[in-house]
Amino acid sequence: xxxxxxxxxxxxxxxTGSGKGIGRGIGLVFAEAGANVAFAARTEKDIQAxxxxxxxxxxxxxxxxxxxxYDSQLQNLVDKTIQTFGKIDIVVNNAGxxxxxxxxxxxxxxxxxxxxFNVGSALSFARICLPHLxxxxxxxxxxxxxxxxxxxxxxxxxxxxxxxxxxxxxxMAAELAPDVRVNAIAPGFIxxxxxxxxxxxxxxxxxxxxxPLRTPGDVxxxxxxxxxxxxxxxxxxxxxxxxxxxxx
Numbered sequence: 001x002x003x004x005x006x007x008x009x010x011x012x013x014x015x016t017g018s019g020k021g022i023g024r025g026i027g028l029v030f031a032e033a034g035a036n037v038a039f040a041a042r043t044e045k046d047i048q049a050x051x052x053x054x055x056x057x058x059x060x061x062x063x064x065x066x067x068x069x070y071d072s073q074l075q076n077l078v079d080k081t082i083q084t085f086g087k088i089d090i091v092v093n094n095a096g097x098x099x100x101x102x103x104x105x106x107x108x109x110x111x112x113x114x115x116x117f118n119v120g121s122a123l124s125f126a127r128i129c130l131p132h133l134x135x136x137x138x139x140x141x142x143x144x145x146x147x148x149x150x151x152x153x154x155x156x157x158x159x160x161x162x163x164x165x166x167x168x169x170x171x172m173a174a175e176l177a178p179d180v181r182v183n184a185i186a187p188g189f190i191x192x193x194x195x196x197x198x199x200x201x202x203x204x205x206x207x208x209x210x211x212p213l214r215t216p217g218d219v220x221x222x223x224x225x226x227x228x229x230x231x232x233x234x235x236x237x238x239x240x241x242x243x244x245x246x247x248x
Contacts, residue, residue, distance in 0.1 A: 005233040009034035012085040013230065014077065016068050016125065017095030019046025021192040022143060025219035026092055026226045031057045033227055035090065038081040040066040060085070068095045068121035074128050088132040090230045093122035094143040096165075097194065098158035111157055118161035119168060126172065130180070139181040139238075141229050142169045143222075146188045146245045162186075166241055173239030181238040183229045188245025190217045211246030 013030045017023040019041030027037045031054035039047040039054070039061065047063035054061035062084050066077045081088055096118040101110075126133075126140050133140070147155055148162035166184055173182035189207045208216035225244050228234055 006227060006231045007034050008090070008227070008231060011035040011089040011230070012038070012081065012087050013090035013092065014038040014040065014081050014088055014129070015092040015094055016040050016066065016077075016121070017143075018050060018092075019043050021194055022187065022190065022219050022222050023092070023094035024050045025223040026094065027061075028054055028057075029220070029223035029227050030090070030230065031055075031059045031061060033231070034059060035230075036060040036085050038062050038064055038077065038084070040064045040068075040077050041095070042067050068125065069117060071124050071128070074121070074125050077125075078128050078132070082132065087136050088129055089136045089138040091126060091129050091133065091138070091140045092143065092226060092230075093125055093140065095121060096143070096161075098155075098161065100154040101157065102154055103156065106156060114157040115161045115164070118158070119164045122165060123168065123172075126182075130176075133176075134179045137179060139183070139230060139234075140172065140176075141226055142166075142182070142184040144169070144184045144186045144241065146186050146243065146248055148186060150248070169241065170239045177238055181229075181234070183234070183237060183239065184241045185222060185225050185229070186241050186243045186245070187222045188217055188243075188248045190219060190222060192219065211248045213246040215246065217244065217246055 013035045015027045018027045018039040039050045044065045051061040051063040064080045066073045098114040144166045145162040147159040148166045169184040
C-alpha cells in the first residue's frame with residue numbers, strides 16, 4: 001500500500017524544542033505514524049505532557065530536559081534515547097528563535113548567541129547523533145524559516161541565522177550522502193503561543209493571512225511536511241528546503 005510509505009513504524013525520532021508549538025506538533029504526528037519519540041526542551045512539564053499524549057497512539061515516548069546551547073546536554077539527550085530505544089533514525093532540529101530588535105540595539109554578543117542558538121546547536125546535535133544516524137541510514141530535518149529568504153525590519157538576528165541554517169542544510173546533505181539524508185522546512189507565519197507574543201491582536205490577524213492562499217497556516221501543516229521528509233516516501237529527497245508558507 002502506498003500509504004505505508006508514509007508510516008514510521010518502529011522508527012525512533014528525537015526532536016528538540018518539542019515542548020510546545022511546531023516541535024510538539026511534529027512529535028505527535030510522528031507518534032501517530034508509529035514512531036517512538038524523544039521529546040526534548042528546557043521546560044520539563046511541557047515535554048512530559050507531550051510524551052504522555054504521544055503514548056496514547058500506542059508508541060513509546062520519553063521526555064528529556066535539554067538546553068541545546070550546551071553540548072553536554074545534547075549528548076545526554078542522545079545517551080538517554082539510545083538507552084531507551086537502542087537507535088536513532090530521525091533527528092529534528094526545531095529549537096531556535098530570536099527576539100526582533102532594531103540594529104542600534106543589536107550587540108555583537110547577542111548576534112553571536114542567536115546565531116549559535118539557531119545554527120550552531122543544529123550542527124552540534126547532528127554531529128553528536130551522526131554515528132547512530134549512519135548506522136540506521138537515518139535523516140535530519142532542520143526547521144528553518146521563510147524569514148531566511150524574506151526581508152523584514154528588526155529580524156536581522158533571526159533571519160540571518162535561518163538563512164545560514166537553510167544553506168547549511170544543503171552542505172550537510174552533500175557531505176553526509178549517501179548514508180544520511182538532510183532536508184529542511186521553511187515555514188511561513190505559523191500562529192503559535194511563541195509568535196503571539198510578538199504582535200498585538202490586529203497585527204497578528206493581519207500577518208496570518210498575508211499569503212496568496214489568504215489563510216493562516218498551522219502547526220499540523222508543518223508537522224505533516226516533516227512526516228513526509230522523515231518517511232520512506234522521501235527516500236530520494238535530500239538537500240532540499242520545503243517551503244510551507246501558503247505561497248508567500
